[in-house]
Amino acid sequence: MSWSPEQIAVVESARFASVAAGGYHADDVERLRVRALTAMRKAKPLPDLDAMALRRTPRGGVSRTQVAGFLTLMSVWSATTVVEHPDEVARRERDAEIAALTTRDDDTTLRWTHEQMDLVREKKFTLVGRASTSYDEHDVDDYLDSVVIAMRRGVELPDPQYARFDSAGLRRGYDPKEVDDFLDEIAHMQPEG
Structure with missing residues (x-):
């Protein structure tokens, strides 16, 4: 309200x-x-x-x-008057949507936490200049999207060791060390329960 x-x-x-x-x-x-x-x-x-x-x-x-x-x-x-911040309303709606996507009749559903999903969804990497080696932003973002989708569906995450990102070439791109470190973090994530 x-x-x-x-x-x-x-x-x-x-x-x-x-x-x-x-x-x-x-x-x-x-x-x-x-x-x-x-x-x-x-x-x-x-x-x-x-x-x-x-x-x-x-x-x-x-x-x-x-x-x-x-x-x-x-x-x-x-x-x-109960006043809810718009971010809280959006978060509650997103939580309900995630719950609907991950609810199944069998016990094979993995339960990823909202904090884990937020961590992946909101992750930001440093953009490095053209002269540096960097990962293509779209490739990295697409991979992180696939991780969030897997979490919402309650399934295994796409294996980070098979993630491949093109070089950004002459464009700015994500710092590869930061991306690789975050992939290690994803590799060690465990669902709750």
Whole structure:
């Protein structure tokens, strides 16, 4: 669950009456409103509203009573609305997809952890210049994709000792030492259970 379109609309349209004296600085209130709105649009928790200083002005400003009501509403929403970061939602959906792919009726399914899959999926290598020996990026990326697919399917990983990568030639490519070291890591990975 995240911020509803209605909640976002309330913050978008929030306006406060001007007062002749003793109000809050309009700029401070607007900065608070925009920070809250930005967080809500990004499906993030609200910033600490109590920590945001609202200066009073002896002349003019906006209604302190209306701003206090707005802050109370935001505090209630913050306490009662479960906000999940988009990355967590995506991770949960990916986990469900992986579980569906790896669920079988027999006991031959290997159970690779999400951490292992993330390690392979998110691995980055240093790109080296044209003058150096390097591995073709696409060949390495294709091999790592095949490893993740095997993990999702719950089967044995493609044997790293048979992985072959073309030289990047005159193009930039991955540092071969880093790739070879990671292949050794893959060779020693074990499924859980």
